[in-house]
Amino acid sequence: MLPILDPRWHLFATVAQLGSLTRAADALNAPQSVISRQIAQLETQCGGKLFRRTGRGVVLTEFGQIVHARILPLIADSDRLADEILTTNGIPIGEVHVGLLPSSVPAFAGRLFRAAREQFPRIRLHLAEGSSAQLEEWLDAGRLDLALLLREGPVAAAGATCLRSMALDLIGPAGDPLLADDRIAFAELAGMPLILPAEPHVLRKRLDALARERGLRLTVAMEADTIALQRELAIAGAGYAIVASMAETVSGDDRLCAARIVQPELERSIVLGTTQHRPHTLATRAVSQLIASLFAG
Numbered sequence: 647m648l649p650i651l652d653p654r655w656h657l658f659a660t661v662a663q664l665g666s667l668t669r670a671a672d673a674l675n676a677p678q679s680v681i682s683r684q685i686a687q688l689e690t691q692c693g694g695k696l697f698r699r700t701g702r703g704v705v706l707t708e709f710g711q712i713v714h715a716r717i718l719p720l721i722a723d724s725d726r727l728a729d730e731i732l733t734t735n736g737i738p739i740g741e742v743h744v745g746l747l748p749s750s751v752p753a754f755a756g757r758l759f760r761a762a763r764e765q766f767p768r769i770r771l772h773l774a775e776g777s778s779a780q781l782e783e784w785l786d787a788g789r790l791d792l793a794l795l796l797r798e799g800p801v802a803a804a805g806a807t808c809l810r811s812m813a814l815d816l817i818g819p820a821g822d823p824l825l826a827d828d829r830i831a832f833a834e835l836a837g838m839p840l841i842l843p844a845e846p847h848v849l850r851k852r853l854d855a856l857a858r859e860r861g862l863r864l865t866v867a868m869e870a871d872t873i874a875l876q877r878e879l880a881i882a883g884a885g886y887a888i889v890a891s892m893a894e895t896v897s898g899d900d901r902l903c904a905a906r907i908v909q910p911e912l913e914r915s916i917v918l919g920t921t922q923h924r925p926h927t928l929a930t931r932a933v934s935q936l937i938a939s940l941f942a943g
């Protein structure tokens with residue numbers, strides 16, 4: 647981004663938002679000592695303390711609150727101006743930070759990189775990998791511009807574009823008689839040893855809520871937070887995992903078999919989330935549209 651405003655004001659806004667020098671340093675990928683020094687420089691120039699330290703981090707002083715309220719519109723305006731200056735010729739330019747789910751990396755990361763390099767050579771793409779919860783946290787902190795996120799059930803959240811919806815299967819070792827049919831009712835999961843993500847994963851919450859509504863009790867044999875680990879544990883006979891349909895996740899692995907969960911049928915969606923903490927630029931819009939087109943293809 648073309649620096650219109652002193653970059654230290656962006657740093658000030660990040661610290662104010664996160665309430666912690668440590669979290670701000672992590673979000674900005676900068677040493678905490680640098681963050682502290684630049685805040686101190688701002689305070690010297692302003693002639694007053696902007697932050698007050700607490701046991702949990704930092705909070706704005708009364709003076710800091712006044713400055714914060716005035717500086718936020720200036721930051722937004724300067725970011726928009728910088729984008730307009732850089733893109734007046736209609737060519738997307740700048741840095742775009744995108745978060746990818748681990749399950750999407752093997753098939754999608756390379757395609758996205760190659761397509762972005764070919765179609766938008768003046769965009770510098772930064773890719774990060776993390777769980778849906780991690781990526782959402784990084785979006786909230788402004789560390790990412792865009793991220794692939796998981797949503798359990800219908801997608802109704804504002805600011806998120808649904809890229810793909812998938813039914814959920816119960817998977818176990820190949821030849822398992824309990825999965826002989828291609829359908830299994832949710833009620834039949836009661837008493838089965840399940841391999842589920844640890845709380846507070848959104849799938850775990852949803853399954854627990856459905857079980858309570860139906861007066862059922864689910865048995866968690868093991869907890870595993872990644873699809874790859876859930877699959878390997880299911881193959882080893884540790885229990886049954888609940889994952890997106892075999893066509894999406896197992897890719898013909900003959901060590902596994904699956905049955906679609908029905909009554910009710912469960913659905914998971916991959917959505918594209920956008921940060922609300924900085925303006926959507928021509929570059930981020932271009933990459934957002936590119937991601938959607940790659941999923942559609």
